[in-house]
Amino acid sequence: MFLLKGITVSAENIYKEYGSVKALRGVSLRVYEGEIYGLVGPNGSGKTTLLRIIAGLVKPSRGVVRVYGYDPYEDFKETRRYIGYLPEDANTYDLLTGYEHLELYAKIYGLGEDVVKYGEELSQLGSRLRDLASTYSRGMKRRLLLAIVLMRKPRVALLDEPTSGLDVHASVNVRDTIKRYVLETGATIIVSSHNMLEIEYLCTRVGLIYRGVIVDEGSPRELIEKYNASNLEEVFVKAVGELSREHY
Ligand SMILES: Nc1ncnc2c1ncn2[C@@H]1O[C@H](COP(=O)(O)OP(=O)(O)OP(=O)(O)O)[C@@H](O)[C@H]1O
Numbered sequence: 001m002f003l004l005k006g007i008t009v010s011a012e013n014i015y016k017e018y019g020s021v022k023a024l025r026g027v028s029l030r031v032y033e034g035e036i037y038g039l040v041g042p043n044g045s046g047k048t049t050l051l052r053i054i055a056g057l058v059k060p061s062r063g064v065v066r067v068y069g070y071d072p073y074e075d076f077k078e079t080r081r082y083i084g085y086l087p088e089d090a091n092t093y094d095l096l097t098g099y100e101h102l103e104l105y106a107k108i109y110g111l112g113e114d115v116v117k118y119g120e121e122l123s124q125l126g127s128r129l130r131d132l133a134s135t136y137s138r139g140m141k142r143r144l145l146l147a148i149v150l151m152r153k154p155r156v157a158l159l160d161e162p163t164s165g166l167d168v169h170a171s172v173n174v175r176d177t178i179k180r181y182v183l184e185t186g187a188t189i190i191v192s193s194h195n196m197l198e199i200e201y202l203c204t205r206v207g208l209i210y211r212g213v214i215v216d217e218g219s220p221r222e223l224i225e226k227y228n229a230s231n232l233e234e235v236f237v238k239a240v241g242e243l244s245r246e247h248y
């Protein structure tokens, strides 16, 4: 397939049905190299489904997805080299230390000591890396899991709610890690969240997803201006309000 310059992830008219449930109803997006693209929407709006489709873990019912020109589902072997995926429900192994997690995944990826070092740095867990993961708080586990995803420097990182359940301090930490990662590597990030303020702070571009459709898209500033709103939360309410009058 012809690969447009700068576009790393594209989705054209994606549908996904689970039985009678329409999880996605014609989603299209294009994400460029070096972008942090945010998917925001309420529970059940299709964020995880879309990320799993881009990760090549789920086959769409209809539509075309490309990651660096490859179909992530059909060419899974090829695209898994580019893609790092943090699932919303990822967990750690109780009987391994944080450090052992980093070593284990470096081995699985066939990578060396420098990758473990980078993982240590990304996790910001310091000496706590020597403790069993069972002793970690939720925020510490999330930071370890994010480090595991990013340490092998994926060109495309798909992060499903990386800060869910974290306190303000831990969330700021994770957001800074994501921003720094993009600055250092020029990679592409797609991140999902319920937290509109977080997305406003973190993302270069945002897709507002509601009932399986991206209802609007743009930089946080563009959207705030377009809807004459004071923040992204207000944008969402206005965008979805218009849609619900039109279609439901
Ligand atoms: N494996 C599955 N089997 C059946 N239905 C599913 C499956 N996965 C998702 N769905 C349905 O698809 C819709 C979208 O779910 P999805 O998990 O993508 O939403 P989400 O935006 O990630 O929600 P949340 O914010 O709660 O994580 C929901 O109605 C959900 O019940």
Ligand SMILES: [Mg+2]
Pocket (backbone or CB within 6 Å): 047, 048, 049, 088, 160
């Ligand atoms: Mg989800």
